[in-house]
Amino acid sequence: MSYHCRVLVPVPFHYPPGAGARVGAGAGSPFPSASRALRLPRPRASVEKREQVAAMEEQGGQAALGWAARDDSGVLSPYSFSRRVPKDDDVTIKVLYCGICHTDLHVIKNDWRNAMYPVVPGHEIVGVVTGVGGGVTRFKAGDTVGVGYFVGSCRSCDSCGKGDDNYCAGIVLTSNGVDHAHGGAPTRGGFSDVLVASEHYVVRVPDGLALDRTAPLLCAGVTVYSPMMRHGLNEPGKHLGVVGLGGLGHVAVKFGKAFGMKVTVISTSASKRQEAIENLGADEFLISRDEDQMKAATGTMDGIIDTVSAWHPITPLLALLKPLGQMVVVGAPSKPLELPAYAIVPGGKGVAGNNVGSVRDCQAMLEFAGKHGIGAEVEVIKMDYVNTAMERLEKNDVRYRFVIDVAGSLGSAA
Ligand code: NAP
Ligand code: ZN
Numbered sequence: 001m002s003y004h005c006r007v008l009v010p011v012p013f014h015y016p017p018g019a020g021a022r023v024g025a026g027a028g029s030p031f032p033s034a035s036r037a038l039r040l041p042r043p044r045a046s047v048e049k050r051e052q053v054a055a056m057e058e059q060g061g062q063a064a065l066g067w068a069a070r071d072d073s074g075v076l077s078p079y080s081f082s083r084r085v086p087k088d089d090d091v092t093i094k095v096l097y098c099g100i101c102h103t104d105l106h107v108i109k110n111d112w113r114n115a116m117y118p119v120v121p122g123h124e125i126v127g128v129v130t131g132v133g134g135g136v137t138r139f140k141a142g143d144t145v146g147v148g149y150f151v152g153s154c155r156s157c158d159s160c161g162k163g164d165d166n167y168c169a170g171i172v173l174t175s176n177g178v179d180h181a182h183g184g185a186p187t188r189g190g191f192s193d194v195l196v197a198s199e200h201y202v203v204r205v206p207d208g209l210a211l212d213r214t215a216p217l218l219c220a221g222v223t224v225y226s227p228m229m230r231h232g233l234n235e236p237g238k239h240l241g242v243v244g245l246g247g248l249g250h251v252a253v254k255f256g257k258a259f260g261m262k263v264t265v266i267s268t269s270a271s272k273r274q275e276a277i278e279n280l281g282a283d284e285f286l287i288s289r290d291e292d293q294m295k296a297a298t299g300t301m302d303g304i305i306d307t308v309s310a311w312h313p314i315t316p317l318l319a320l321l322k323p324l325g326q327m328v329v330v331g332a333p334s335k336p337l338e339l340p341a342y343a344i345v346p347g348g349k350g351v352a353g354n355n356v357g358s359v360r361d362c363q364a365m366l367e368f369a370g371k372h373g374i375g376a377e378v379e380v381i382k383m384d385y386v387n388t389a390m391e392r393l394e395k396n397d398v399r400y401r402f403v404i405d406v407a408g409s410l411g412s413a414a
Helices: 046-058 102-108 213-218 220-230 247-258 270-278 293-296 358-371 383-394 406-410
Strands: 062-068 074-082 089-100 125-132 144-147 150-152 193-197 201-205 239-243 262-267 283-289 301-306 321-329 350-353 380-381 399-404
Touching: 074 383, 074 399, 089 144, 089 213, 089 406, 102 383, 125 193, 125 213, 144 213, 193 270, 193 301, 201 358, 213 220, 213 247, 213 358, 213 399, 220 301, 220 358, 247 262, 247 301, 247 358, 262 301, 262 380, 270 283, 283 293, 380 383, 383 399, 383 406, 399 406
Parallel strands: 239 262, 239 301, 262 283, 301 321, 321 350, 380 399
Antiparallel strands: 062 074, 089 125, 089 193, 089 399, 125 144, 144 201
């Protein structure tokens, strides 16, 4: 389900009715369905699901080695499974690098009550094509490619028709999703050595980009780039606020600067000020908990991208917008944000959500990154460090994205 809304209201996640059913939590929605958020009983689909999984795995696709979380401790450990037998339009990809998004952390810890264990996380994937089905037209063995947050959509609804496949009700997430077109099997993500995906959800990585620094762009990059394009937050001279200087936020700063904007970071971490200005090119840096600093910036921003992963007050952020300014919420705290009418009505301000970006946006974002030499700031790790990395991510101790050297950790999948 889409996470696109004009106005956030103070109720638990307000996803469309039925989101918890066939294409519900973990399947269509990256976030919890309302019923999961309210912790109502789970649908009795687990036996059926186990059978579907068994059926899928008996199909004898390529053996894969990944790391999976088995329960809400979130602890990851080695996990063997099979990829599906490739179809005509499928591309087989040897995974080289996979970023660790905070969404992976939310999911393995079951923050959103939608985890379908075992969960193999990972949706910021860069790899090399090792095989293509007979109907594949856009890729060949040896191509360097990326796979992001989703690997399927219905391809017949209004959203898909408009190229907004990221808002398709039948979206199939790359990890912890339900693969409707392939027996309803749960999807396993990029913390694994091999992936099979339809070519329609695979993007080309432009030459010249460092592959480890590109992996986070497949989710973090497109999640900020897409709403910046949609809301006109890509125009030189405009003033952009970026709330939360993490994986998403630091890439938003880079895109904002590449668009020629004035960029102000709004952060809880004073220790990030120097890097934000000297290394990432931000123009200004506000501490969100410093009332004087926030007051001095009232009414100065054309747009704000809010990437914060935990609950936080948004009224002080909305005060930073000019009249008719636009806030875009991309962070996904499990606790609902509060939106008083007075924070948006007098200034005619907008609050929108954004769910990653379409495949088309993702390709355009990569081309833009290639042209402007944009990559994430990364700490490259081996897979056996992943549990420590998750702990550090939870403590806001990463500058600014962990990326797993998957091929260097799990050997080579042919
Ligand atoms: P991240 O690297 O952990 O960054 C989140 C940042 O939020 C932190 O660096 C921190 O920045 C700030 N923060 C953390 N706790 C906070 C608190 N209690 N109050 C205020 N600020 C706090 O996470 P990420 O990978 O960028 O993801 C951010 C969020 O976006 C997650 O909820 C994730 O699930 C979501 N997400 C959504 C989409 C989408 O399509 N909408 C896509 C990807 C991710 P400072 O230190 O600067 O304060
Ligand atoms: Zn992500």
